[in-house]
Structures are given as structure tokens and as C-alpha cells.
Amino acid sequence: GNSVTQMEGPVTLSEEAFLTINCTYTATGYPSLFWYVQYPGEGLQLLLKATKADDKGSNKGFEATYRKETTSFHLEKGSVQVSDSAVYFCALSSANAGGTSYGKLTFGQGTILTVHP
């Protein structure tokens, strides 16, 4: 079956530090990969996505590259801000055994990021 493994948190950084949150996956077929973010008191929001190998998703200074050879989709940001404090979820969407993609998402456990001034 499908699974997503994320770097365990919490992660605590100072403002302007470099961020990496590791994510690896196991999936059948050719999954689409996502990072979702949950800010305090808010719902899950799509941060970025990549739908095929070597694609790079980017948004708000965050980037992640779909690496099929290492089955990874690590999230990076060069300089974090206090406003980036949130919970980050890596996720994938893949076809089921019958070959029909229902768009069902499989999530990692989430990584809590806290950025201090």
C-alpha cells in the first residue's frame, strides 16, 4: 500500500535559518506529491505540489523536488520567517489497485515547525 514517512519534529529554528523537512514515500504507480500546511487555528492548505518525476513545486519561498530514484519529496526554504510557524504535512495521491485514481491522499505524520525571532 501507499505510505509517507516524514521527518519527526518538532523543528525549532531562528528567523532566517535554512529549513529542510525530509519526506519519503512508498506508492504504486506514479503518484502526485504534495506539501500541505496547517497554520495555527486554520484548516489545511495546499502549499505546493509536483505531479511527475523531476518536477519542482514552489510557493511562498518553499520548494520541493519530486525525486523518483530516491522516492523523496523534501521541503526546503532558504530563509524562514516567524510567520512560517505551522504544521507541515507531506502527502501523496496515487491510483488504487484497479487503476482508477480517486484522488485519495495519504499523509505523513506532520512536522511542527516553530520559528523564533
Place this chain on the structure above:
Amino acid sequence: GAGVSQSPSNKVTEKGKDVELRCDPISGHTALYWYRQSLGQGLEFLIYFQGNSAPDKSGLPSDRFSAERTGGSVSTLTIQRTQQEDSAVYLCASRISPENTEAFFGQGTRLTVV
């Protein structure tokens, strides 16, 4: 509405009671999903609707859980004879279609069973 709306936002119920959770997806979104977010289990898929039918119910944890969708719009998740392990945040998401990659989530219903 502009986004996915869930109600109630919080629900406290006594063990053994039934509860109903409601989801209003974005207008025109044919695909609707329920997920559960609980401590130690992360985010788990429960059920998927395409229109009013549910081709994938594989994530429902027991027969106490059921869901329906009417008019291709509103969905209700029902939990019968609630147990303490049902305490979690129940999230609803919708997509224009199952092939479209972006899912939009509601803010969730926090269920506490006491």
C-alpha cells in the same frame, strides 16, 4: 460559499451517543473526502464520494461509522454509539474532480467523547 464549510466546529458528546457531522463542499466540486486527524494516528482517509455514491469506503474504522451525500453537495458523517477512541478532528475536503490535483479542506469538526 467560498470554501469548504464544516459544522459544528466543536462537539462534545457522551460515550454511547450518536453524532452527526456536516460538510458543505465548494459548489460544483464533485469529489468529496472525509479524513480523521487524531493524536498518534496522523491524518487518515475515511471515505470518498463521487457525486452521491461512495466508491471507496475503505477507511471507515468500524460499522458504527457511516456517511451519505445528497444532491451531489452536502455530506453527513454519522458515528453511532460513540467511543472515546473516536475523539479526533474530522476533516472534509473537496475537489472539482478526482483527477484534479488540488483538494480544499474545511477547518474540521473537533469531536470529544467523554
